[in-house]
């Protein structure tokens with residue numbers, strides 16, 4: 001079971017109160033009409049399934065009903081951070097982010 | 105659209121408001137009306153849990169931006185209470201206001217006053233906000249007594265310990281596999297806001313959960 005910190009209720013709650021809502025930070029193409037079928041298909045259907053750090057959305061379903069983001073390690077199930085919608089993660093996988101790797 | 109509506113302070117032009125409190129000739133039934141709680145006699149043995157419906161209250165859901173000074177002062181002017189902080193509930197004259205989400209609050213008042221409260225809110229609020237009368241959609245069950253907290257503990261994963269749930273706190277959480285807004289009114293008194301469609305189920309759950317402590321059904 002997860003014990004998840006809701007950034008809106010500002011306290012930890014049982015997993016039972018939440019629903020997982022899949023990969024976070026998926027940007028809708030600005031001009032769908034200009035997309036190739038492949039680009040549109042990628043946007044609609046294809047999701048990451050990483051072994052390691054994953055950024056995903058959760059919703060506090062039986063609480064405040066707000067969506068927020070979670071950075072979670074899919075190997076250890078450890079929740080690394082929780083951040084509000086519209087914010088960017090502070091913890092990213094090294095190989096996914098060459099800039100961060102260079103800085104490190 | 106043939107014409108563009110200019111947003112104006114004239115609420116009648118934009119929002120249809122109506123008094124949902126029916127005329128006397130129209131019978132009104134609370135969500136637990138059919139349980140006929142008033143006909144229930146005192147339980148056997150010593151009751152350490154009391155439960156009853158605070159029926160036919162006015163329920164108003166308010167949405168708005170708590171970071172907007174005008175919104176906060178409008179609420180205060182209309183209700184006489186300050187916008188409650190996260191997970192807090194505040195009491196005013198005949199009115200209580202509970203935090204539900206960062207941009208959502210629940211106001212409870214006597215049903216006969218609900219329309220007047222809604223109108224006062226609309227007079228004092230401006231811009232991007234919403235007030236919705238949801239009185240018919242939910243009800244309040246009051247749970248009290250020395251063992252009330254133990255009924256809650258086995259019905260919800262939430263931590264009801266004194267150190268975590270002081271008087272005046274309000275949480276929306278999983279309750280009896282459904283959902284309830286739970287507010288601690290005093291050391292031994294808890295109010296549960298329950299959806300109409302779940303009211304019968306939640307009440308039966310409470311009766312079952314409280315039976316081992318001796319349940320006294322109260323009628324307000």
Ligand SMILES: [Zn+2]
Pocket residue numbers: 006007008009010060063064065066
């Ligand atoms: Zn929450």
